[in-house]
Amino acid sequence: xxxxxxxxxxxxxxxxxxxxxxxxxxxxxxxxxxxxxxxxxxxxxxxxxxxxxxxxxxxxxxxxxxxxxxxxxxxxxxxxxxxxxxxxxxxxxxxxxxxxxxxxxxxxxxxxxxxxxxxxxxxxxxxxxxxxxxxxxxxxxxxxxxxxxxxxxxxxxxxxxxxxxxxxxxxxxxxxxxxxxxxxxxxxxxxxxxxxxxxxxxxxxxxxxxxxxxxxxxxxxxxxxxxxxxxxxxxxxxxxxxxxxxxxxxxxxxxxxxxxxxxxxxxxxxxxxxxxxxxxxxxxxxxxxxxxxxxxxxxxxxxxxxxxxxxxxx
Amino acid sequence: xxxxxxxxxxxxxxxxxxxxxxxxxxxxxxxxxxxxxxxxxxxxxxxxxxxxxxxxxxxxxxxxxxxxxxxxxxxxxxxxxxxxxxxxxxxxxxxxxxxxxxxxxxxxxxxxxxxxxxxxxxxxxxxxxxxxxxxxxxxxxxxxxxxxxxxxxxxxxxxxxxxxxxxxxxxxxxxxxxxxxxxxxxxxxxxxxxxxxxxxxxxxxxxxxxxxxxxxxxxxxxxxxxxxxxxxxxxxxxxxxxxxxxxxxxxxxxxxxxxxxxxxxxxxxxxxxxxxxxxxxxxxxxxxxxxxxxxxxxxxxxxxxxxxxxxxxxxxxxxxxxxxxxxxxxxxxxxxxxxxxxxxxxxx
Numbered sequence: 001x002x003x004x005x006x007x008x009x010x011x012x013x014x015x016x017x018x019x020x021x022x023x024x025x026x027x028x029x030x031x032x033x034x035x036x037x038x039x040x041x042x043x044x045x046x047x048x049x050x051x052x053x054x055x056x057x058x059x060x061x062x063x064x065x066x067x068x069x070x071x072x073x074x075x076x077x078x079x080x081x082x083x084x085x086x087x088x089x090x091x092x093x094x095x096x097x098x099x100x101x102x103x104x105x106x107x108x109x110x111x112x113x114x115x116x117x118x119x120x121x122x123x124x125x126x127x128x129x130x131x132x133x134x135x136x137x138x139x140x141x142x143x144x145x146x147x148x149x150x151x152x153x154x155x156x157x158x159x160x161x162x163x164x165x166x167x168x169x170x171x172x173x174x175x176x177x178x179x180x181x182x183x184x185x186x187x188x189x190x191x192x193x194x195x196x197x198x199x200x201x202x203x204x205x206x207x208x209x210x211x212x213x214x215x216x217x218x219x220x221x222x223x224x225x226x227x228x229x230x231x232x233x234x235x236x237x238x239x240x241x242x243x244x245x246x247x248x249x250x251x252x253x254x255x256x257x258x259x260x261x262x263x264x265x266x267x268x269x270x271x272x273x274x275x276x277x278x279x280x281x282x283x284x285x286x287x288x289x290x291x292x293x294x295x296x297x298x299x300x301x302x303x304x305x306x307x308x309x310x311x312x313x314x
Numbered sequence: 315x316x317x318x319x320x321x322x323x324x325x326x327x328x329x330x331x332x333x334x335x336x337x338x339x340x341x342x343x344x345x346x347x348x349x350x351x352x353x354x355x356x357x358x359x360x361x362x363x364x365x366x367x368x369x370x371x372x373x374x375x376x377x378x379x380x381x382x383x384x385x386x387x388x389x390x391x392x393x394x395x396x397x398x399x400x401x402x403x404x405x406x407x408x409x410x411x412x413x414x415x416x417x418x419x420x421x422x423x424x425x426x427x428x429x430x431x432x433x434x435x436x437x438x439x440x441x442x443x444x445x446x447x448x449x450x451x452x453x454x455x456x457x458x459x460x461x462x463x464x465x466x467x468x469x470x471x472x473x474x475x476x477x478x479x480x481x482x483x484x485x486x487x488x489x490x491x492x493x494x495x496x497x498x499x500x501x502x503x504x505x506x507x508x509x510x511x512x513x514x515x516x517x518x519x520x521x522x523x524x525x526x527x528x529x530x531x532x533x534x535x536x537x538x539x540x541x542x543x544x545x546x547x548x549x550x551x552x553x554x555x556x557x558x559x560x561x562x563x564x565x566x567x568x569x570x571x572x573x574x575x576x577x578x579x580x581x582x583x584x585x586x587x588x589x590x591x592x593x594x595x596x597x598x599x600x601x602x603x604x605x606x607x608x609x610x611x612x613x614x615x616x617x618x619x620x621x622x623x624x625x626x627x628x629x630x631x632x633x634x635x636x637x638x639x640x641x642x643x644x645x646x647x648x649x650x651x652x653x654x655x656x657x658x659x660x661x662x
Contacts, residue, residue, distance in 0.1 A: 020522045033521030034417035041416055102416035123414050155354040157382040161361045173357075178413045181353055191401035193354065193390060198379040203368045216375050222383055231391045234384040236376055253414065261414035 032100060036265055040183045041102035041121075044095060046074040048081050048108030054115045054138055055107035061141055061241035062105060065180055065197075065219065067152035072099040081106055083118055084249055089127045096122045103179040113248060119175045123253070123261045131171050132248035133215075141219070141240035149221045149239065151192040153182045159200040168213060168247050169201065196220050196236070202244055213247040347385050351393075352409030356382045424510040424518050427502065 020026040043066050045059045063073045074095065081095075082088030083106060096104055106118040115135040121128040156177055162169040180197060198218040221239045224232035253261065276288040348357040358378070366374045393404040425433065432439075448455040448463040455463045472484045510518045517524065548556070558576050562568030591604035601609070650658075 026522045029521045029525045032525055034420040034517075036420060038416055121414060123416065124418050128414055153354060155356070155383060155386055157356045157358075157379050157386075159358040159362055159378050159382065161359055163357060164359045174411075174413060177353060177355060177411060181355075184352065184409055185406060187396075187403045187405045188354075188390075189398055189401050189403045190390065190395065193387060196379060196383045196386075198375060198382075200362055200367075200375055200378060202371060203364050216371060218375055218379065220376065220379055220383075222387070224387070231388045234380055234387050236380045236383060238372075238376060258414070260418065262412045263415070263419060264412065265419060 040070050041178060042100055043071045043179050044074070044099050044101035044104040045071065046081065046092075046095065046104065046106055047077050048106050048116075048118075049077065049079055050109050051077065051107055052109035052115055054135060055109050055117070057140055058115070058117065058135055058138055058241070058243065059105065059107045064141065064146065065154070065241075067182055070152070070182060072101060074099075078106075083120065083127060083130050084132070084251065093122065093125055093127060097125055103175070105179070116248070117245070119172070119179065121175060121178060123257060126257075128257065128261060129171060129175070129253040130249070130251040131168070131175055132250060133172075133245040134248055136214075136244040136246060138243040139240050145221065145237060145239040148237075149195040151194045153185065153188065153192060154180060154219075155193060155196040155222070156181070157196055157198045159198075162201045162213075163199075166213070167252065168250055169215070171250060171252060172215060172245075172247075173199070190224075193224075194222050195239070196222055215245045215247075216242075217245055218242045347382070349386060349389050350410040351386075351389055352407050353411055354386065354390075355411060356386045358382060418517070421514055421518055423520075424506075424514055426506040427509070 020029050045063055047055070047059070059073065063071050078091060080088065080091040083092055092104065092106065096102070101122070103121050108116045108118070110116065113132070113134065115138070117133045117135060118130055119133065120130040158173050160169070163173045164170070176197065176199065198216070198220060200216050202214040202216045219239060219241055220236040223235040223237060225235055227233035278286050280286045346358065346360055348359060349355070362378070363374070390404055395402040395404045442457065444457060445454045446457050446463050450464070450469070455461060457463060466485070466488050478484070507519060507523060554576055558574055561574040561576065562571070564571055592602045593605050594600070595602040
């Protein structure tokens with residue numbers, strides 16, 4: 001809807017304001033509006049200036065670790081995306097807004113920082129935090145075994161005191177959890193507990209070298225075996241991808257922004273129930289629609305010739 | 315300790331023994347682990363066994379992950395469960411780990427002028443049925459919208475009232491009134507938006523307005539402040555030119571449109587480019603005064619004794635194209651072909 005107003009200087013009508021014109025456009029903008037109880041945080045995977053095959057493979061594997069509908073993978077190079085530099089995040093913020101993603105991973109490769117991943121999040125259409133990691137010892141997922149897991153909601157295991165004490169490790173834990181946990185659900189099928197993402201600090205490689213902070217990132221399938229009790233016995237199978245990540249640059253969220261962003265909403269407030277839409281285990285989301293009773297007489301069926309009405313001979 | 319708990323502890327111990335034999339896995343006491351079931355997250359805040367990791371990182375990592383996953387599974391299986399189509403579902407508690415939101419918490423919708431007034435006066439919105447009985451049509455119809463009750467478009471005759479102005483068409487009056495009501499409501503809506511933006515900034519506006527940022531002038535509701543830093547302010551003449559161009563921007567390039575009032579404003583400013591003095595004089599004067607002065611000036615230049623000769627003969631000669639002076643030869647008639655001659659002879 002355009003607002004038309006008289007400009008006192010010109011004495012002519014001019015258009016000054018734009019809003020969504022169609023109902024569809026309105027619905028779209030409303031779907032992008034801030035929510036009291038938020039929907040799932042989507043993940044955006046994209047490339048920086050230059051990439052290596054390893055970085056490309058890593059991003060593809062990360063994509064497979066998220067639900068297909070909750071992840072966007074942009075496969076073009078982005079000259080302008082250098083999030084740690086001033087003004088290098090504008091394009092990233094734009095793309096996150098466009099794909100409605102709250103988390104992102106930027107993959108790049110340079111001589112100085114080979115096989116580079118930048119994990120980060122967006123809050124209020126601005127980059128919230130950044131964490132740069134180098135990929136080492138990357139191994140792709142084993143396709144035949146990866147097929148066995150299907151749950152969009154993985155388990156997470158973080159072992160080590162560093163995840164409680166070290167700022168970088170803490171940030172990694174937070175960003176990994178945020179990027180890969182998927183939907184917040186009220187209930188879960190126990191069969192869906194079928195994979196775990198494991199993170200643990202690794203001993204620095206090489207002697208005499210300055211101790212690099214590194215993390216082992218592993219992805220296991222959970223096999224629930226009979227144990228004779230109610231609780232099954234857990235067996236893990238390394239399905240990949242697996243990689244070692246070493247810490248590079250990082251930027252934590254500003255304190256005031258963090259305070260605002262990590263605010264807890266009233267737990268009593270739940271998302272408004274959508275009418276006539278329900279979730280079904282087998283069928284997924286099911287919608288109920290109302291159809292007008294069909295008028296059988298009006299249906300244009302093929303009529304047999306014999307039934308054709310003819311003028312009656314007098 | 316209940317039998318169930320004892321049994322599970324026994325299993326844990328047994329597994330710990332079988333697992334711990336080679337790798338020296340720390341037995342996972344539930345109390346040291348931090349479990350966030352809502353996120354399916356287990357954290358072990360105790361330091362890792364560096365030596366064991368250095369010896370065989372893969373095996374050690376898997377062993378630690380197994381025991382942590384086991385602890386989580388144990389916790390999940392202890393929750394009350396319901397049967398599902400396949401397997402059983404358990405209710406999860408809300409996630410404990412705080413993560414940043416994606417967008418700020420929405421502000422409560424600011425009250426409109428009417429809502430404020432209604433609140434003050436204690437006017438409560440009254441719910442009305444969607445369908446009402448239409449006496450003309452004899453059936454139930456929607457109260458508002460398409461195919462509604464007492465739709466003026468469906469009424470063939472409107473009975474005249476005493477208060478009616480004579481000669482006025484009631485149908486067009488209805489149409490006019492409706493248009494006026496719509497216009498006024500739009501004005502009210504915009505005023506409410508403006509007030510909301512003044513009080514609470516851009517975020518107080520509905521998403522349909524605040525998010526429509528791809529389009530120009532999205533912040534118009536917020537302020538009437540000048541241009542942004544680094545942005546050139548349009549001059550008056552530029553604005554005028556723009557306005558005129560816009561007023562002419564129709565399919566016919568303004569040929570059939572009313573002339574804009576602005577055009578006068580801008581044309582006044584333009585100076586005369588060529589000036590023509592009148593040639594003919596008024597009354598008995600055959601030649602006008604300006605024209606006479608010009609002629610006199612030229613004549614004086616030519617005939618005055620001291621003046622340089624104004625005619626440069628050499629230059630003047632060059633101006634003449636010698637080709638134009640050439641006398642053309644008379645054309646000799648073209649010789650006719652034999653056929654042509656025959657045809658002419660035959661025609662005669």
